[in-house]
């Protein structure tokens with residue numbers, strides 16, 4: 336369908352500031368030039384949507400009889416993430432977004448981890464979103480699952496040619512909604528920039544979490560990392576035949592033509608592998624028994640979100656990601672229960688300056704005017720500046736950040752009313768001249784959890 340598209344080039348039609356800057360003639364530091372590639376926005380939003388589908392649930396939300404799968408959803412406005420949602424026991428992710436954002440969904444772009452069902456789609460279209468993108472795997476109303484048996488989850492791959500009437504009717508309705516609606520409904524799937532998989536793999540192995548979690552397993556291959564996260568298999572349709580059948584039912588038969596089909600499956604697998612590398616190198620925290628914040632699995636889930644955001648950094652050398660969640664007074668309407676997103680970000684040059692020629696060098700550059708520190712907005716600063724909700728004094732508000740907050744950020748975090756910080760020991764208590772990390776340790780009245788050991792200090 337012409338509304339559906341697969342982009343063949345990462346960041347096609349968009350600038351790639353990090354790479355442009357790295358190639359510029361002002362680069363003199365070999366470490367800067369050697370920095371890895373970055374995630375495109377589309378890839379970042381796609382990965383966050385897949386990861387949201389796996390948000391830890393109190394009880395499994397999937398209902399074999401209803402055939403409806405849980406889903407993840409990222410709501411984006413002006414290129415900023417304004418909502419992270421997942422399906423819960425009562426509401427689908429799309430419905431939850433309508434309830435939480437209402438008419439503010441107008442002109443937003445939505446990234447779903449599956450093609451949403453007609454029930455969600457009609458409400459989202461009605462809210463006036465500008466674009467709906469979905470992962471081209473098994474849709475929300477599953478086409479892999481047999482209807483009339485009580486087969487377990489593990490059998491749902493193995494039934495080709497068994498698409499239920501419910502799934503077929505849903506596919507027809509979604510197609511009708513799609514062809515009669517204003518928003519652009521598409522598959523936005525970009526290939527990873529070359530070298531990104533390897534970069535994520537290497538940095539995951541080197542990161543604090545992996546070193547401490549699995550000292551003896553530093554040689555794990557991507558495949559092995561992948562096999563440690565079996566839940567990620569849910570995003571890949573097991574056989575080519577089943578996948579083609581599903582795409583055809585979704586009126587995406589043009590995706591079944593070679594070489595596009597093989598490219599599609601390959602791109603999907605590579606993206607899931609990135610998620611596998613990041614997720615499998617982040618162990619569950621060992622939070623102390625008296626801990627009043629989040630459960631271990633939710634804390635881990637959020638730090639993985641921050642780690643994904645870090646791969647979108649503008650800094651040619653150090654990526655930092657931050658995400659802020661708050662706990663409301665009453666149970667929320669989606670699978671995140673009482674938790675709602677406040678904001679998220681990564682370290683980058685000021686918004687809108689992708690073509691600007693800002694200094695990028697670190698402390699090793701003797702000419703201080705060419706150092707980056709006075710120009711880069713820190714991950715926490717972006718998360719706070721572009722927050723989608725106000726921080727309410729009564730609601731515990733949790734910052735997850737992949738690097739120890741520096742002295743520039745600590746007063747902002749305190750001033751904003753953050754009550755819990757989950758971070759790492761990286762550079763803590765160091766004074767590096769242009770940037771120092773001395774204030775964090777003496778920060779009072781905020782609960783601090785250090786990821787390297789995942790204890791409170």
Ligand SMILES: O=c1ccn([C@H]2C[C@H](O)[C@@H](COP(=O)(O)OP(=O)(O)OP(=O)(O)O)O2)c(=O)[nH]1
Nearest residue numbers: 650653655682697698711713714739740741744
């Ligand atoms: O709380 C913080 C602290 C730092 N940063 C970002 C800002 C800058 O983009 C980068 C600086 O990283 P670092 O302190 O590691 O300095 P470096 O000179 O780039 O690296 P290093 O001194 O570790 O070699 O991290 C944040 O986003 N949040």
